[in-house]
Amino acid sequence: MMIRSATAADLAAVAAIYAHYVATSVATFDEVAPEAAFWSGRLRELDERGLPFLVAEEEGEVAGYALASQWRPKPAYRHTVEDSIYLAPGRTGRGLGRALLGELLPRCAKGGIRQVVAVIADTGEPGSAALHRAFGFEAAGRLKGVGFKLGRWVDTELMQLDLTR
Template sequence: MTKIRALADADLPAIAEIYAHYVTGTVATFDEKPLTVADWRAKAGAIADAGLPFLVAELDGEVAGYAYVAQYRPKPAYRHTLEDTIYLAPGCTGRGLGRLLLGELVAQARETAARQLVAVIADSGDPASARLHTAFGFEEAGRLRAVGFKHGRWIDTVLFQLDLK
């Protein structure tokens, strides 16, 4: 059974493990070193302190993915723009979990003071994330060419944007 719920502290080791998979084996994130559980605890605390959602997809009692929003950029004028992040555990893709997470994340983001929700998607050649965001009304807003270098190659990012109001 699948359940979307708020993050609990006990989820942080699983979240760190999921993210480490993407850090070490993919170009989905431009981080090159996995975050520790302590790093995740600090990040989750900052998100909670900002009154923003951090969600977990639970599949048969196990953390199968997570999603959160955070301020798009740290400068004050960006305070009404959020950026979403979604990662699924290896082996849990293609089951509709991303759709469930993003649907709830967008609904909760609409309840904040934010006006815009942005997705910054690494163009790895896999269109799944772009398709997912487009299904929720995000529109492609631009491309930044060769802005990341990881695993021996240059990677573009594609920006998607959703008006929340």
Template sequence: MTSIRALAEADLPAVADIYAHYVTGGVATFDETPLGVDQWRAKADGIAGAGLPFLVAEVDGAVAGYAYVSQYRPKPAYRHTVEDTIYLAPGHTGRGLGKLLLAELIKATGQTAARQMIAVIADSGDPASARLHKAFGFEEVGRLRAVGFKHGRWIDTVLLQLELR
């Protein structure tokens, strides 16, 4: 059984493990060192303190993915713009969990003061994330060329934007 729900404290080790997979083995994130549970707790507390959603996908009682939004940039004028983040556990991709998470994330974010949602996607050659976002109405608004260097290669990021209201 699959459900999408708010993050709970007990989910933090699974969230840390999922993220660590992408930090160490891929280029979806430009972090090079995995975050520990305490770092994830601080991040989750900051997101909750800002009144923003942090969701998990649970499959048969286990965390299979997560999604959250955070302020796009720290300067005050960006306070109505958020950036989304979605990661799925290895073995849980291609099953529609990203679609479920993004749908609920957009819905929950629509209940906040946010007006714009930005997706910053590393262009690794896999179009899945961009395709997912475009299915929800995100439009490509830019490309930053060779802005990340990880695992011996330069990586572009693609910017997509969704107007929430």
């Protein structure tokens, strides 16, 4: 496995991974998968802001990705990001998420980021929250019933990591 910065050549695989979660889960509240142009713009935007967009490559294929995007659009939030990690179907439970987050956080710190927020849909599956806790994220709150997808209301758990400690 290799963790590296995403390139334009990776975006079709990234789009396919994300589309899987859009169609089958509440891990994202998107209901329609974004088109390829969205991912090109996202890569460009994050690069311009100096924020990491990483892929995990296994056997020459993109097996997952992680990125950090600005938490909120107002300028005062510029030192706070939200992390996103998605793994290809069939590639979970093998340490890819840990490897991606383990590379994402130091790159955020190096880029002047102070706070990282994780917004985790409460799916009843503890994996994402456990991964974040393993890296020192702490519970910051719960938003109840804020998303409606796949016929049910979904809570989100907010977790936060202070990179200045």
